[in-house]
Amino acid sequence: xxxxxAPYDYLYKFLMVGSIGAGKSCLKNRFCxxxxxxxxxxxxxxxxxxxxxxxxxxxxxxxxxxxxxERFGTITxxxxxxxxxxxxxxxxxxxxxxxxxxxxxxxKHAKGIPVILVGCKSDLERKISVEEIATMSRELGFAxxxxxSKNNSGVEExxxxxxxxKISRRAAEKxxxxxxEAAKKAAKAKxxxxxxxxxxxxxxxxDRTHLVPALKAWRSLxxxxxxxxxxxxxxxxxxVPGELTMEAWVGFFVDMNWNSDKDEVDGRIAAVSGMLxxxxxx
Numbered sequence: 001x002x003x004x005x006a007p008y009d010y011l012y013k014f015l016m017v018g019s020i021g022a023g024k025s026c027l028k029n030r031f032c033x034x035x036x037x038x039x040x041x042x043x044x045x046x047x048x049x050x051x052x053x054x055x056x057x058x059x060x061x062x063x064x065x066x067x068x069x070e071r072f073g074t075i076t077x078x079x080x081x082x083x084x085x086x087x088x089x090x091x092x093x094x095x096x097x098x099x100x101x102x103x104x105x106x107x108k109h110a111k112g113i114p115v116i117l118v119g120c121k122s123d124l125e126r127k128i129s130v131e132e133i134a135t136m137s138r139e140l141g142f143a144x145x146x147x148x149s150k151n152n153s154g155v156e157e158x159x160x161x162x163x164x165x166k167i168s169r170r171a172a173e174k175x176x177x178x179x180x181e182a183a184k185k186a187a188k189a190k191x192x193x194x195x196x197x198x199x200x201x202x203x204x205x206x207d208r209t210h211l212v213p214a215l216k217a218w219r220s221l222x223x224x225x226x227x228x229x230x231x232x233x234x235x236x237x238x239x240v241p242g243e244l245t246m247e248a249w250v251g252f253f254v255d256m257n258w259n260s261d262k263d264e265v266d267g268r269i270a271a272v273s274g275m276l277x278x279x280x281x282x
Contacts, residue, residue, distance in 0.1 A: 007051075007058070007060075007158055008051055008058040008059065008060040009057040009058045009059065010057065010058075010059050010061070010162065011060045011062065012060070012061050012063065012083050012084035012085065012166060013062045013064060013082055013083050013084050014059075014061055014062065014063050014083065014084060014086070014087060014159070014162060015066070015068060015079055015080060015085070015087070015110075016028060016063065016064065016065050016086075016087045016089055017066055017086060017087070017089065017098075017102050017105065017106065018088060018089035018090055018091075018098075018099075018102055018118075018120075019090070019096070019098045019102070021091060021094070021150060022089040022090050022097075023040075023091055023120030023121050023147075024065050024066070024087075024089045024120070025040035025046070025065050026040040026067045026120070026149035027087075027089065027118070027120055027147060027155060027158070028048055028063050029045075029048070029092070029133060029149070029155070030065055030149040030152060030155050031050060031063065031159055032049060032050040032061075032153050032160075033048060034120065034253045036149050036150055036152070038150075041202070043254060045065065045066050046064075047062050047063060047064040047065065048062075048063050048065075048066045049063070049161075050063065054131055054160070054163055054164070054167065055167065057167075060162055062157045062160065063159075064079050064083075065207070066079065066266050069245040070105075077105070077236065078116070080105075080106070080109035080110040081109075083110055083113060084114070084166050085113055085114040085115065085116070085163070085165065085166050085169050086106055086110060086112065086113060086115045086116070086162075087115075087116050087118045087158060087159075087162060088102055088103060088106065088115055088116070088117050088118065088142065089118045089119075089120050090117075090118070090119060090120065090128075090147070091120055091121055091123055091126065092119045092120060092122055092124065092126050092128055093121045093124035093126065093127055094127055094128075095127045095128065097128065099281040100119070100245050101141075102119055102142060103115075104208045104209045113140050114162055114165040114169060115140075115144040115146045116142060116143050116145060116162045116165070117133075117140060117143065117145070117146065118144075118145055118146075118147055118148045118158050119133060119144065119145070119173055120147055120148075120149065121148065121149075121150075122146045122147060122148040122151075122154070122270035123150050123151050123153070143157040143158050143161055143165070145161055147222070163252075166263050176258060178207060190200055201263050216242055219225060
């Protein structure tokens with residue numbers, strides 16, 4: 001049986017926030033359903049779906065519409081979880097918009113996700129100047145789109161801009177992750193190279209150079225005894241039974257030297273050196 005494949009590439013949850021009457025419900029209905037009603041209202045939360053293509057990818061958007069009423073505040077906050085982006089909506093025909101308050105909510109519950117500032121009801125008499133909005137957009141650091149659900153103006157642009165920012169951030173995060181993985185691989189390769197050198201000549205990082213005499217003393221002591229560390233010493237050192245070849249012992253020593261806490265290494269060196277009757281206080 002063939003594996004199920006969803007009919008879309010990405011599912012994004014977009015959250016609309018703003019004061020009651022800002023025009024969120026009408027904006028959601030216009031975008032998702034292509035309809036407009038002069039009186040739109042939401043009790044608590046509601047959502048609608050829309051699937052569209054962008055840059056050769058199929059995007060399925062869940063558009064969550066919140067009431068904006070204070071008594072539903074806790075419901076609104078819960079729906080920030082998992083949001084891919086936020087449309088911060090305000091009414092252009094009202095002098096009161098509470099954008100600062102809603103932005104504070106966003107930064108508290110969904111800091112770091114894409115946010116678009118959306119002015120609604122551009123078909124009505126404007127009560128907020130273009131200059132004031134430009135200042136607000138610049139200070140918040142959010143792109144701004146002006147919309148009219150009634151005239152179907154700027155609606156697609158608002159959601160397109162938010163989706164583009166999400167995709168851009170996703171690509172940046174992917175590139176950053178790839179760069180981090182490449183850096184880890186390079187560091188690992190360098191570490192292996194240094195380890196090989198350490199096994200060959202007994203060299204160690206600067207902060208462990210005081211252990212070199214102990215290593216050389218141990219190697220010198222046992223190189224003539226079948227090239228093995230006695231079982232009791234190996235067990236104490238590695239917590240494993242049986243004898244340990246000099247090559248494996250040196251490899252483990254170096255590995256522990258890189259990956260263990262310095263105090264732990266020093267403690268083990270001192271304990272095993274004591275068993276061997278070696279003076280490691282060099």
